[in-house]
Amino acid sequence: MAQPPASKPQRIGFLMLPNASMADYAVASEALIRANEIAEKKLYDILTLSLTGETVTFNNRLACPVDLPLGYAPKLDLLFVLADDLDLKLPLDALISGIQAQNPDRLTLVGLGAGSYWMARAGYLHGYRATIHWQEISRFTDEFQDIVVTSNLYEIDRNRHSCAGGAATFDYLLHYLSTQHGADLAGLLCERFSMERIRPSSERQRIPLATRIGNSQPKLTDAVSLMEANIEEPLSTDDIAYYVGVSRRQLERLFKQYLNTVPSKYYLELRLNRARQLLQQTSKSIVQIGLACGFSSGPHFSSSYRNHFNTTPREERAKRLNAPRA
Template identity: 30%
Template structure:
């Protein structure tokens, strides 16, 4: 069982919140045992009021010691205007406790203001893109539906949390179980993390068997914390041997060859578009060391990452 908390800041969007909560409720409903223990928190008082006036019964975050497996900040309205030293201190305490942190809709703005998104890839609702132009810092904002970077889980608002929760449940309990949840909500098409700013996986690879597509979606959402081949196969609903065969037949590469290509492509993009040190880029793309990353990068692109960084400008 995973303990997941949602900190609802007044003015949060009801749709975004429900899109995050309902898949977890359904996962508990479809399981013999409780899969997710949910705690709802607010900035103060015993209820949090949404943008349409609906409320959730909550506990004040000040009364709760921040010790969860995952904590989401859900914010709408104008999160950049929120100034609450007690909230910042509490979120930093959660981070110190090893709690994974997430932002839904404008929640990433709050995390950024608390200094908790440094050297992390993340996304936010498009309405809040401009907030990051006015805040000091070198932000790794990606215009994607959701981004999971190690211990940071962020997504746009609206129905985007449905897709992020699908990725989380698929990682925890397999794509077959996650698919049951999606069917329950008549979510006929589960969008991957890259949507909508990049071409879909179907556009990149063509028509693929369901298990291969599921494995690719898992790869895309686990860049910094790569899964091993057996985990990919198990979560995709096949044996390792079956997945390997289908991958070669449909992509011309092995499972782990394609996974490494995806991670290196992410690293190359970070080298070309940011000033993050190469050692940190290696960590962000799931490599054990800068040397390991550099060796793999050189073999793939016939150029050292340090040389590419020099071509792009001073680090």
């Protein structure tokens, strides 16, 4: 339900962490600025912030001077936390104290890109639903068992919001603006940016396969989605064909035509790539990872992994442990 416009502009803070996405900042701030123009009055005041007040470098190496350090910011109505790096050497105490100074029970916190990860590290997502860019979902889920992690474009759970970043940033802003100032303003913004529609929060992030082949082969996309949802206990090719409503031969033909492989090989590579991600990003044991990725024994997992990546799981884990930290 749309809320009546506030009598004074809302104050929006953008906390840029090192290596944050300039694109996410540009999309979010542009949407707010254009909302002011369409309304013909100032609905939003924007402040740029960093933890120390020093200039921040975006992930494209461009510098972003900021207005204030977070700890010196005036009272905010909403604070965006922008991040693109989960391995920063970040002074968490500065992040926590800066948010605490804002009365976090009343403040709306929004994580853009990997921003939700740092909100979680600071302790502000305990018991909430949240999302993050699909590439970081596995690590996010493993590190924070008390958070309900989804693959949706964005999540809104009380005064804790999160967004996958990229194009989903605009979807989130359109939703937020519509709740604040009505659907008409959001619709005009959609037209201004030549957007066909406002995607709902429940829409899943686009999987890489859909990006590669588009939406012209829903049976193939459904088959891959089934594989992705059944990593730990793999389905047979016959079962997958049955569930998506095609014959085994039709399914094999689709995989051959569009992915130049057979379903069983694609499924195996999917499970091995998932295993590689877990080896690189989590502290689970090699046996646990093998079982989580559908391999019935350690030797079977190690042999399959070596045949595909030309290295063993143990060697893969050693690379991660010996890699220099940024």
